[in-house]
Structure formats: C-alpha cells, structure tokens
Amino acid sequence: MGLRNVEYMIQEAFTGIRRNGIMAFASVTTIALSLGVLGTFALLALAANRFVLSRVNQFEIAVFIEGKTLADIEPVLKQIRSISGVVEMNVRDRKKEWEAFKRDRPDFESAGVPLDVLPFAVDVKVSDPGRIAQIASKIRLIKGVDRVNESKELVDRILAVLRVVKVLSIAGVLVLLGTTALIISNAIRLTLYARRLEIKIMQLVGATNQFIRLPLVIEGVVLGAVGAVLAWFFLTLGGRYVALMAEKIVFLGRISSGVGRAELACGLIFVGAMIGAAGSFVSIRRFLHD
Amino acid sequence: MIRFDNVSVEYPNGVRALNDVSIHIAKGEFAFVVGPTGSGKSTLLKLIYREVTPTRGRVLFDGEDIGALKANQVPYLRRKLGIVFQDFKLLPQKNVWENLAFAMRVIGRHPRDIRRRISEVLNLVGLTKRCDAFPHQMSGGEQQRAAIARALVNHPTVLLADEPTGNLDPDTSWEIMQLLEQINTHGTTVLVATHDSQIVDRMRKRVIQLEAGYVVRDQEKGAYQHSTLTEDLCCGA
Incomplete structure (x- = not known):
C-alpha cells in the first residue's frame, strides 16, 4: 500500500x-x-x-533494652544497626512512655516505682515487612535485649x-x-x-x-x-x-x-x-x- | 463472458430463489431479465457480483468460477462490474463529483486519473454542469445518471442494473434506457433486471424471463410478454 x-x-x-x-x-x-x-x-x-x-511499613519491631541511661544501651543499638535490612531506629521518649504506663497502671506510681525501671523502647524499621520475623530473631540474640515485639500476626x-x-x-x-x-x-x-x-x-x-x-x-x-x-x-x-x-x-x-x-x-x-x-x-x- | 451452469439458489430461510438456471451472456450483449417481484431477478444479478453464492451449479465470469472465489478476491471481481440500483445508492453528504471520486479513490486510483476520468463519464451521462450538486438537489433521473456514471467510472466490462427505472417516470426511464444502450454500443455488456414492460417492449433486446426461479423464456429481440400479438403490434407500430 x-x-x-x-x-x-x-x-x-x-x-x-x-x-x-x-x-x-x-x-x-x-x-x-x-x-x-x-x-x-x-x-x-x-x-x-x-x-x-x-x-505495613509502620509496623516496626519494638525492641526493649535494659539500661539506666542512653549511653548504657548504645552498644546494643550499634549491633542492631549493623543487621542488614534495618533501615531506621528510633528510641522512644522514656518520659512519655512512663506517662502512658502510669495511666494504665496507677498502682505502680502509688508504690513509688522510679522511672528508670522501665526498659528503653526502640522502634526498628525494616526495609521489607516480609523479613520482620527473621530480623527480630537476630535482635533477640543480642546481649542486653530484654524483649522483642514483632507483632508477627498483625503483619501476616x-x-x-x-x-x-x-x-x-x-x-x-x-x-x-x-x-x-x-x-x-x-x-x-x-x-x-x-x-x-x-x-x-x-x-x-x-x-x-x-x-x-x-x-x-x-x-x-x-x-x-x-x-x-x-x-x-x-x-x-x-x-x-x-x-x-x-x-x-x-x-x-x-x-x-x-x-x-x-x-x-x-x-x-x-x-x-x-x-x-x-x-x-x-x-x-x-x-x-x- | 458470463455463464450460468444449472444454477440453483436456496436462501437459509428455505426460499428457493433460482432453480436450475443455465444461461450465457456474451461479451458486448444487452439483455433484460424480466419477471414479477420475487421471481429471482435480483438473485440472478447478485450471483454475478458475488453477493450470493449458488447452492448448486456454477456461475462463470470470463471462465472463472465466481462462487469459488476467496473473499479477498471478490473486490477484484467487482472492479470489472458496474452496478446500478433502483434507489441509486448515492452518498447523500457528497456531491456528484465527490461520489464518483469516492468510487475511484477507495480502489486506490491516482488523483490525476480521477479528475480526468470523472469529466469523461460526466460528459457521457450529461451531468457535466451538475457535478457539484448534492443528491437531494437533483431529480430522480439525474440521480440515476450520477449512479450510472459512478458505475462506469472504473471501466467495468459489465454493467448490471437492478430495476434502474423503478423510481422514475416513463419519460425519464426511457432516457436512462437510451443511456444504457449508448454505453452498450461502446462495448460494455449490459444486463438489466426490470419489470418495466413498456421499456422492454420498446427496446427489442434479448429477454430472459424468470418465473418462480425458473427461466421460462430466453428470446432474442423479445418483448416483455411472450405473445406474438404484442410482437406484431410493436413491429407494426
């Protein structure tokens, strides 16, 4: 044509x-x-x-680390940061956490329990929600980590x-x-x-x-x-x-x-x-x- | 040129339009196909332009079996045919010139050839002065002339006309018939289906008469009705 x-x-x-x-x-x-x-x-x-x-990305791993001051937990934070897949870490404000805790459990305050009894709470963001479980178990192995909350069911x-x-x-x-x-x-x-x-x-x-x-x-x-x-x-x-x-x-x-x-x-x-x-x-x- | 060998056509609804038709139309011939409505005139023409294929038998065009053509070959068969209808089938939104150009353009002809050829055929049908008129601005006779011009524009070897004067008054019908005869004298084979007895009687051409799908008469220089009386009257007139 x-x-x-x-x-x-x-x-x-x-x-x-x-x-x-x-x-x-x-x-x-x-x-x-x-x-x-x-x-x-x-x-x-x-x-x-x-x-x-x-x-999903906002569901991070909550890591609770024992320690009285930020300096105490610094080595643990360093180790967490070195795990591949960890994107960001955020140490929560302990005072706010304490206020929230007091609201839940008024009995603790009346008993005169001090602030630093609470562990530091750190929110760890990971690159891929599918890897949360794997990274959480690695963090769990680090010395000084008290508890890891990965909210697995919710993510699933x-x-x-x-x-x-x-x-x-x-x-x-x-x-x-x-x-x-x-x-x-x-x-x-x-x-x-x-x-x-x-x-x-x-x-x-x-x-x-x-x-x-x-x-x-x-x-x-x-x-x-x-x-x-x-x-x-x-x-x-x-x-x-x-x-x-x-x-x-x-x-x-x-x-x-x-x-x-x-x-x-x-x-x-x-x-x-x-x-x-x-x-x-x-x-x-x-x-x-x- | 066109040969029907024992052709029968049965439509899917069971109607038998043609029964065992065998005719031959020679190159350069002028023939009428006559008969009442429903006798199979249109079907006979449709077989030639492959609108219909035979249920039995063969239709040959220049020795080629039309019914056996592949769909993509049909356009090339139709370029050898010019077809004219009772209702003219002109494009209402195009003027005469554009209607003719359209028929040439859609088969891929060059604009230069188109201009030259259109003035030729318009001259032949006597519409040179009306070339920019739209169909609704023309009389029935003029519209049929335009339709004939369109049928001729691609140099067909055969002109098929299906009731070309069905919508026209007797005088205009006669003019159209004379035009068709003139075209025939230039060498184009002309086949006209009609039930206009006056015209057929006056023209004295070959008459193929159909009745209920059968060819009941095929007569050179015939009249509409097969009657010696009519023939005598006409010849005497």
Missing part, C-alpha cells in the same frame, strides 16, 4: 469524524466515561495498595489483606477493561451503522476490506485517544479533590496512587487508542461479512 493511500486513509478518518459529528461526539463521550470509571477504579486500587503497604494479616486487595483490583480492572471494550465497540458499531451505505458502496465498487477497514480503525484510534484525554482531565481534577478530602480525614493522611500525571495520560491514551482500534476492528468485521 502506497504512501498516497495511507495519507488518503488518515484524511478519510478525520473527514469521517467531522462529517459524523454527533456519532463521533457520542463515541468520545462513551469512551471518556468508561475510561474514567476504569481509571478511577485502577487508581483507587493502587492507592489502597499503597495505603496498606504504608501501614495485613500481608494477607494486601494479597486480597491485589487480586481483587486486578480482577476488577480486567472486568472493567472488558466492559469498556464492549461499550466502546458498541458505540463504534453505531457510528458504523450510520455509515453502512458508505461501506456498502465501497464493497460494491470493489474496495478491498483493508481499504474499508483502515480509515475506520484509524478513526477508532483517534476517538479512543480523544476520549482518553477527556478521561485524564477529569481523573486528574477528581484525584486532586479526593487527595484533599483524604488529608482532612486524619487517619488516612496523605493518600496517593503513586501514578504521575504524565504516566496516567500515557496509560489512558494507550488503553483508549487500543480499545478504539480493537472496537472498530471487531465491529467492522460484522459489517464486512454482511
């Missing part, structure tokens, strides 16, 4: 969009809406994933939840992707139906299927991409609003899907264009076989 014909097909695709303005508008709107729903779901799933992960449960969230979101995205493809191919079928005379004439004068199909597939790609840009616009606006709302809800904190604006645009346009092309291709097949 010559360059002249390719040029003609691209030209035909845009002429087609212009001449069938209302149908093109309907298709773009449908594509934008379906991609918007798909994108919202995918972004929420990603945000949920990240949110759960960030919670959260990891299990994370797995479920992952599976559900992948399944959800797949189902929505399928539905979006169906809706879009239906919208394109309507635009084709409006042009069945044109297609019929092309067939009767001996246009090859490729010659009939390509401009329409290009049209599908363009409509898909335009729909995707609209969806991107609304998702970006909506995303900013949701993030603002989330920050107001204290326990949620900063929430983000971790997907950049450019990445989101590229992803949506790619999906929109692919679905547009596939939708056209499938719908035209039916017409060509009539």
